[in-house]
Amino acid sequence: MNKTELVAEVARKAQISKEAAAEAVDATFDNITSALKSGDTVRIVGFGNFQVAQRKASTGRNPRTGESIYIPASRVPKFRAGKALKDAVNA
Numbered sequence: 001m002n003k004t005e006l007v008a009e010v011a012r013k014a015q016i017s018k019e020a021a022a023e024a025v026d027a028t029f030d031n032i033t034s035a036l037k038s039g040d041t042v043r044i045v046g047f048g049n050f051q052v053a054q055r056k057a058s059t060g061r062n063p064r065t066g067e068s069i070y071i072p073a074s075r076v077p078k079f080r081a082g083k084a085l086k087d088a089v090n091a
Contacts, residue, residue, distance in 0.1 A: 003025065006025060007021045007022045007025050008021075010024065010025060032050055035050075036050060036051070036052050036077055039052060044082070045082070046082055046084040046085070047081075047082050047084070047085050048079055048080055048081040048082040048085055049079070049080045049082070050077060050078070050079050051077075051078055051080070052075050052076070052077060052078070053075070053076055053077075053078045054073065054074075054075060055073060055074050055075070055076050056073055057070070057071060057072050057073040058071045059071065
């Protein structure tokens with residue numbers, strides 16, 4: 001499912017226009033992004049947690065040349081599924 005399909009499903013299930021559904025989906029994504037940028041964890045009960053993790057600096061290899069390259073430390077978003085979501089997927 002892509003974003004367009006998600007918006008169409010939200011519009012259908014909530015019985016609202018696709019424009020309103022698109023605004024709601026965009027607002028949800030924007031708020032999750034803003035919270036993660038500020039270092040907060042987003043907990044959605046029954047769905048899961050979005051959080052930011054630190055990735056350490058490391059050394060990698062260029063697959064074409066075999067040359068060693070430095071990969072700097074970074075912050076990466078992570079998602080951990082909640083029990084209800086895991087149960088729904090496995091049902």
